[in-house]
Structures are given as C-alpha cells and as structure tokens.
Amino acid sequence: MTFPRGGAAILLCLAGLGAAAAPPAHDCGELVRHEPGGDYTNANDRQGLQLVEQFHFTPDVERLVRGSTDTIGGDIAYTLEHFPNHHRALAAMARLALRGKNSRPQGARYTIDCYFDRALRFKPDDAKVRSVFGGYLLAIGQAPAALDQLREAARLEPENATTHYNLGLLYLKQKDYAPARAAAERAYALGFPLLGLKNQLSAAGQWQEPPKP
Numbered sequence: 740m741t742f743p744r745g746g747a748a749i750l751l752c753l754a755g756l757g758a759a760a761a762p763p764a765h766d767c768g769e770l771v772r773h774e775p776g777g778d779y780t781n782a783n784d785r786q787g788l789q790l791v792e793q794f795h796f797t798p799d800v801e802r803l804v805r806g807s808t809d810t811i812g813g814d815i816a817y818t819l820e821h822f823p824n825h826h827r828a829l830a831a832m833a834r835l836a837l838r839g840k841n842s843r844p845q846g847a848r849y850t851i852d853c854y855f856d857r858a859l860r861f862k863p864d865d866a867k868v869r870s871v872f873g874g875y876l877l878a879i880g881q882a883p884a885a886l887d888q889l890r891e892a893a894r895l896e897p898e899n900a901t902t903h904y905n906l907g908l909l910y911l912k913q914k915d916y917a918p919a920r921a922a923a924e925r926a927y928a929l930g931f932p933l934l935g936l937k938n939q940l941s942a943a944g945q946w947q948e949p950p951k952p
Contacts, residue, residue, distance in 0.1 A: 813846030
C-alpha cells in the first residue's frame with residue numbers, strides 16, 4: 740500500500756497488533772519545538788520541512804525500504820520530533836509498527852500510540868491525523884475508538900473523500916449498512932476513485948445508485 744505524498748489517505752486494509760488505549764500523555768514525552776519544525780499544516784513552519792525530509796524522510800524511508808541517516812524507525816522518529824503532526828510520517832510509522840508487529844519500532848523513541856498522542860496534543864483539530872489514527876486503530880482491532888477518530892475527522896474536514904470512504908468501510912465491517920451507504924455516497928460525490936466500498940455494499944444487497952441531480 741502507498742500513501743499519496745500530498746495527503747494522509749490511509750485505507751483500512753492494515754493488519755496487525757493487539758493494543759490497549761493510548762498511554763497517558765506524561766508517558767509520551769513533552770512537546771519541544773525544534774528548528775526547523777512545527778506544524779506540518781502551517782505554511783511558515785513548512786519552510787524548514789524540505790531540510791528534514793531531504794535527510795530523514797526520503798522516499799525510501801517513507802516506503803519502509805531503508806533508513807537514510809539511521810534505521811527506518813529512527814529517521815521517521817526524527818521527522819516526527821520536528822513535525823509531530825506530519826501526516827505521511829505518522830502513516831509510515833504506523834505501517835512500520837504493524838509490519839514488524841512491534842508497537843515501538845527499532846529506532847523509535849516512543850510507541851506508535853505515543854506518536855499519535857503527541858500529534859493530537861500538538862494539534863487536536865488536525866483532521867488528517869485523526870484519519871490516519873482511525874485507520875491504525877481499526878487495524879489493531881479497536882473499532883469503537885477508530886470510529887470516534889474517523890467521525891471527528893469527518894466533522895473537522897467534511898470535504899475529505901478518503902475519510903468518508905474509511906467511515907463507510909468501518910460501518911460496513913460492523914454491518915451497519917445505512918451509515919455505510921451514506922458515507923459511501925458522500926465519498927463518491929466528493930470524487931473518491933476506488934469502488935471497493937460500493938462493490939461490497941452491492942454484494943450485500945445494500946447499494947442503490949443515488950438519484951442524479
């Protein structure tokens with residue numbers, strides 16, 4: 740699975756670990772601003788992003804192929820130390836944790852739960868962080884917590900097609916067909932390209948083409 744460089748599309752097809760709720764914030768370290776660094780969504784803070792990504796979040800690191808200056812986990816951890824809500828780095832760290840069945844990948848300073856905790860403490864209204872977190876929670880079998888994160892992501896960013904698609908997949912997994920269909924209709928109205936959710940709803944006899952405007 741790949742993640743678009745421009746966003747945090749994390750489809751709910753991860754598989755992995757059993758886990759409990761995220762540990763309390765004091766176990767996850769204090770947030771310290773580094774230079775360069777800051778808010779991944781802030782244009783001024785992003786002026787230093789290229790320097791961090793050039794050496795620590797290279798394409799090979801993002802694809803989990805090899806580290807750049809450290810282990811893969813170490814380079815992603817460096818990126819998240821400087822930009823705690825870096826969407827693609829969070830998604831990469833989640834995939835690394837799931838791939839290795841290790842909640843604290845080699846080279847990482849914190850557990851994956853802590854990296855999401857830190858990102859949400861840093862910017863609670865970052866919808867893409869919540870969307871990525873929701874995908875990870877579903878992958879580890881925490882469906883109710885995943886639903887909470889995805890609902891909040893949809894509230895914060897109602898025009899994000901990926902979030903609505905992921906919500907639809909989660910509702911479908913729970914056989915809650917009416918909201919699954921509503922989420923699917925919203926995702927496709929916003930231009931989501933993959934037809935997996937629609938096809939699964941159709942197979943369950945739960946899909947109707949929405950009326951044309």
